[in-house]
Amino acid sequence: MYGKCNHPADSSSSCKRLGFLQKNNSLEERSRIVTSFKERAAKNLQLSCDNVGGEARFRRTETDFSNLFARGRSRPCSSCSRSPLTDPPRCWTSTTPTSSSRAWRASTWSSPTSPSPWSRSWWTVRTKEGFLLLSSHLLLLFLFCFAFGSRFTYEIAPVFVLMEQLTLKKMREIVGWPEGEGDGIFSPGGAISNMYSVMIARYKYFPEVKTKGMAAAPRLVLFTSEHSHYSIKKASAALGFGTENLILLKTDERGRVIPADLEAKVIEAKQKGYVPMFVNATAGTTVYGAFDPINEIADICEKYNMWLHVDGAWGGGLLMSRKHRHKLNGVERANSVTWNPHKMMGVPLQCSAILVRERGLLQGCNSMCAGYLFQQDKQYDVAYDTGDKAIQCGRHVDIFKFWLMWKAKGTVGFEQHIDKCLDLSAYLYNKIKNREGYEMVFNGEPQHTNVCFWYLPPSLRGLPDGEERRERLHKVAPKIKAMMMESGTTMVGYQPQGEKVNFFRMVISNPAATRSDIDFLIEEIERFGNDL
C-alpha cells in the first residue's frame, strides 16, 4: 500500500513535504500544504516523509525545545514544527507495521555483534521507512525518549513498538529459543517481570482463574530458592496464592538451589494434595550472585509438569558473554525468563524484559480487549498493538535507551562490559581472600560480581568463635558503612543472610571502575574499621 515511498532508495517527487512548516506559516500556506497532502492521498495513498535521497535528512535539526514538548506524547515529524493541536499531534507520517518491520529487521540488527557506525547514524535515528525519528543531538534523543512515553498501540508509537519487538526477539535468540520465537514485553522492573511469569504460568495451567478467580483452581504451590529475590514472594501475595504457598528451597554453601530438595518438596506437596505449578530458578541471586543449576531444575520441572521461570534480572546479562554464559546453561529450557538490561548491562533504570517461550500466553492472560483502545477495524495489522498484553495501559518508553546502547556498543561491547566487571570482582576476591582481617562468606570465586566478606577489626581477630564474636562482628559493617556515608568517600552495602551476621557485599556493575578503585575501597574499609 505504501510501497513506493517506503523504499529508502526511492527519492522521488514529494520532497516538498520535508520543508519546515514553521509556526508562523500563514493560514493560507498551511491550507495550501494540507490541500496538497490531500490531493496526493487521493491519487495514490502513498505518503511518507522519508523520501529524499542522500544525506539531506541528516542535516535537519529540531532546535525549538518548547515545541518538542508542546506537541504531546506522540511522535512528531521533524519536517513540521507547527503548533500542536492535541495529544496525539497534528503532524504525522504513516507506514504499515509489516513493511516497517521488515526494513527494521534488516537495518537494526544488520551488525548486531559490533558497534554501529555512529559517525553516520548516531545523531539521527531513522527507520529507512516512512518516518524520521529526529535528531541532531544526543540530549534530544534522551529527551525524546523521556518525554514521549506512551506505548500501547502501533499508531501511537510505531518506532518504539517495532524496536521493542525486534529487541525482544534478539534477546530470545540469545536465550537460545529457536529463531528467537516466543513472546515478551518490557515491564517496569524485574519484580513486575517476575510477577508476569507467575501470572502467565497460572494462565497456562488454569486459564479459568482469569474469569473465576483462584477459587477455580486447586491449592497451587510455587517454589523458589531461600536466596531468591523477594519479588517472587511479593507476587505470590499479590496474585492471591499466599506467601505460605511459596515453598522455599534449600541452597548449598554457595547459595545455589539443591535440586534434590526441590524434588523432595514437590513430592511432599503432591502428597498433601497440593498442585506444584511453578519453579523459579535464579540466575544471579541478589546477595551471593549464585546461579541455580537450571538444567537439573528443568529435569524436575519436566518430570512433574511445572512451569520453569528463570529470574535472570541480575545475571541475565552474562548471556552476552561467551566466557560466562555457561553459568546459565539450560536457560533455553525455561518457559519464561526475566532479564534486566538495567542491571548488569548498565542501561539506565527502568529496563526489564519478561520473555516467554510460548506465544499467545501473554496476550491470553492479560487481554481485556478494551474496545476504545484496541479497535479491530483499524487500517493496519492490530497484532502490532501490544498494549493489551500488559497489565499496564500506557507504558514508559524503556526500549529506546537500550536499543541505542546496543547499537552504540554492539553485542561485543556488552560482552566486554560484563567481562570487565567480572574480572574486577575476581581481582577483589583474590586480593582479600587471604588478606589479614578478612573472611569470605562462602568459599571459592564468586559466580557473579558479588563479593561477600567480613572485615574483622584487629580487636576481633583474636576472639574465639562464639556468641560474643558474632555479636560484635554483626555491628562492624553497619558502623563502617555509616562512616563511609558520613565521609562521602565510598559506600558498600551489607546485610545478614540466614545464620550469617552482617557482612559486606561488594557488587560491581560499572565498567568504568578500575583496580585502583578496588584498592581504595579496601584502604577505606581498613582505615575506618581499624579502631572498631
Place this chain on the structure above:
Amino acid sequence: MYGKCNHPADSSSSCKRLGFLQKNNSLEERSRIVTSFKERAAKNLQLSCDNVGGEARFRRTETDFSNLFARGRSRPCSSCSRSPLTDPPRCWTSTTPTSSSRAWRASTWSSPTSPSPWSRSWWTVRTKEGFLLLSSHLLLLFLFCFAFGSRFTYEIAPVFVLMEQLTLKKMREIVGWPEGEGDGIFSPGGAISNMYSVMIARYKYFPEVKTKGMAAAPRLVLFTSEHSHYSIKKASAALGFGTENLILLKTDERGRVIPADLEAKVIEAKQKGYVPMFVNATAGTTVYGAFDPINEIADICEKYNMWLHVDGAWGGGLLMSRKHRHKLNGVERANSVTWNPHKMMGVPLQCSAILVRERGLLQGCNSMCAGYLFQQDKQYDVAYDTGDKAIQCGRHVDIFKFWLMWKAKGTVGFEQHIDKCLDLSAYLYNKIKNREGYEMVFNGEPQHTNVCFWYLPPSLRGLPDGEERRERLHKVAPKIKAMMMESGTTMVGYQPQGEKVNFFRMVISNPAATRSDIDFLIEEIERFGNDL
C-alpha cells in the same frame, strides 16, 4: 548530628570540599583529601557539601556528561567528579532524613500556588541541606532524572524520596484529607495504581490473604462502572478475584454510575452469599469523560462497609481547578485515589500516584522485609526506605519531572492549564452541537475535555434511523481517521461504546492548542468525510 553544616546560612570552614576533585588529581592529592575528610569526621561528624554561603554554588557546573553517566545510578555530588568506583558511587554527602525533610517542607512548598522564582533557582535544584542536586542546564536536569533511576531506600535516592513524600502529601491535601495525612506511592501508570487500590482494600478486610491466598477469603466481589477503565478488570484477573466477580454498574445517558444500581447489586451479591468489598468510582471516564457521583457512592460504601476507590487517573487533574474541582465532590471520602499527573496535567509519562487515606496499609500489604535491602540497623530512620511499600523493587524516578513542573508553573499554572483545556473542549462542543452533519453522542456540555460526536457525510444525512444507517455510520470514523493518518495533518480517535456505533472522541489535554486548531480539525473532518 549534622547541625552545623546543614544550615544554609552556615558558610564556615570546610569550603575546600567544594573544590572540584578532578579525575586527574594525583593519588596523593586524593589521599590527602580523603584523610582530611576522615579527620573532620573524627572531630565532629559534621560533613556535608552545601556549606558555602551566597550564590557561589549556583555557578558550579557539571560539563562532563560521560562522568555523569559513568557514576552509576546513585546521587553524585557536584563537588566531585572523580572516576566512579561502583554503583553506588564513591562520592557522597550525607544528611539525615528528618533534618532534610524539615528543610524541604519549608523550601519546596513555601509558595505552592504560584510559580517559583526560577530566575534564581531554576537551574539549580537544591535542598538547603547537605547536598546539591546539580545543575547548570535544564537538559541535564532531565538527563539526571532519566539516568539515575532507582528508589527503594533513602540512602540511594534521598532527594527523590523526600520529593515523593512531600509531593504526595500535597496531593493528599488537595484531595481534602486533613493535614494531607495518609500514604501513597508513585507507580508505573494508572493501571498499576488501580491494582494497588484493590490489593490494599483486600489487605484491609482480609489481611490473611497475603499469607494464605484467596482461599482464606469468602467469595469477594468488586464493583465498577461499565464505562470504567479496563485496568480494574485486569486487576481483578491478576489478583485472583476473577473477572466474573467484578460486577459492572449501569450508567446514565452521560456515562455516570447510577448509585441505585450499585446498591441493588450489592444487595443481590450479599443475598448470594458473596462479600461486596470494593467499589471503584471513576472521576473522568476514558470515553465520555464522565464523573461518577462520588458522594452518593460513598454513602453506599459506608452503609455496606466497602472500600471506596476513586480512579481519577484522567480526571484527578481537575482538583487543581477551583472552577472544575466540584466535579469530584466527595473524593475526600474515598479510601484511595488514583491520580495521574501524566494525563491531564501534562507531565511526561510515566507519573501516576496512588493515594491511600489510612497509613500503614500500603506497607502492611506489600512489605516482605527483605533483610538485604531494608536493614533495620541502618544509621537513619528507616521509615524513609519506601521501597517495601511497592510491588516493585527499584523504581524509576517519576517524581522529579512532576516536582519541577509544579515549581515552574505553580498550582495556579496547572489550574490555568486545565481551565484552558476545558474551555477549548467547550468551544468544540458549542461549535458542532448544532452544526449540520454532526450528532453528539450524549446531550449537554461534556464534564471533561472528551467531546464525543458522529460526523455524518452528506450521503448519510437523509437516511432514516435503522440498520443500514448504523452500518454505514459505523465505518465513517475509521475511514476518516485512516485518511488523516495518511495525510499526516491530524489524528483523532474513535471507538464504539455499547450499542453506539463508532464515533469520534476528541480529547484535549495540551494547553498549547488553540481555537484555530479546533477549527482546523473540523475542516479536516469535513474535507475527508464529505464524499464518503
